Amino acid sequence: MEILDPNLQLYLETHCDTEPEALKKINRNTHLKQLKPHMLSGHYQGRLLSMLSKLVQPKLVLEVGAFTGYATICLAEGLAEGGKVHTIEGNPELEETLRNNFELADVQDRIELYIGDAREVIFGFTENIYDLAFIDADKKSNLAYFELIIDKLRPGGLIIIDNVLWKGKVYGDAKDADTELFRKLNDTIAVNTQVEKIILPVRDGVLIIRKK
Numbered sequence: 001m002e003i004l005d006p007n008l009q010l011y012l013e014t015h016c017d018t019e020p021e022a023l024k025k026i027n028r029n030t031h032l033k034q035l036k037p038h039m040l041s042g043h044y045q046g047r048l049l050s051m052l053s054k055l056v057q058p059k060l061v062l063e064v065g066a067f068t069g070y071a072t073i074c075l076a077e078g079l080a081e082g083g084k085v086h087t088i089e090g091n092p093e094l095e096e097t098l099r100n101n102f103e104l105a106d107v108q109d110r111i112e113l114y115i116g117d118a119r120e121v122i123f124g125f126t127e128n129i130y131d132l133a134f135i136d137a138d139k140k141s142n143l144a145y146f147e148l149i150i151d152k153l154r155p156g157g158l159i160i161i162d163n164v165l166w167k168g169k170v171y172g173d174a175k176d177a178d179t180e181l182f183r184k185l186n187d188t189i190a191v192n193t194q195v196e197k198i199i200l201p202v203r204d205g206v207l208i209i210r211k212k
Contacts, residue, residue: 002203003168012044019043022105023070030068033097041071041136041162045203049134049160052208053078056158058131063087064118064145065137068094069101075134076107085111086128088118090137122148129154136162139178143185146209150194153211159195161185165205 002009019027023046031037041049049071053061057080066072066089076085089098092115102108114121118137122145130153135145142161149159164170164186169179189197189209196210 046074049074061085062133159209161207164207
């Protein structure tokens with residue numbers, strides 16, 4: 001998942017804020033108990049998500065793809081007073097882990113967890129207007145999630161999409177279906193005049209989109 005030189009990645013991690021203790025435990029437990037622990041955001045990306053959330057100071061956050069809740073907790077760190085994170089996870093087997101992790105980080109009162117198909121759940125949010133959204137779920141649906149969320153985002157709000165450099169394949173010669181989907185996503189958003197956008201080479205690539 002890391003596209004940067006390991007020595008550079010280590011340097012970055014040692015020159016940002018330390019990983020909170022609750023997140024260290026979640027990080028460790030995820031690597032011990034989950035089949036795909038690389039899906040976790042991790043220390044450095046987690047601090048990026050926390051920083052962006054603190055800059056926006058959102059009242060309402062939408063997360064698509066919770067996994068074990070690491071990124072969810074990072075996003076909750078920047079909530080305005082009385083703010084909430086609405087997070088959607090498609091795997092019902094992760095519900096107990098998620099609720100336990102939210103309690104471990106003492107953010108359970110700031111997070112609303114939804115288990116189910118993300119597109120159906122988002123479609124049902126008819127009245128919600130979000131300040132910040134993080135998309136890190138099934139990759140084939142990234143563009144669909146963006147299109148669903150953009151009209152539910154306030155002007156000046158952010159959408160963050162993970163894994164957009166797709167192991168470095170998007171700027172190489174790879175022709176597989178997943179890589180082509182990421183190229184389509186990146187190319188579509190690059191020419192979208194409704195938003196400002198920038199890709200950061202953090203872990204597997206983070207696309208930050210600001211609605212005008």
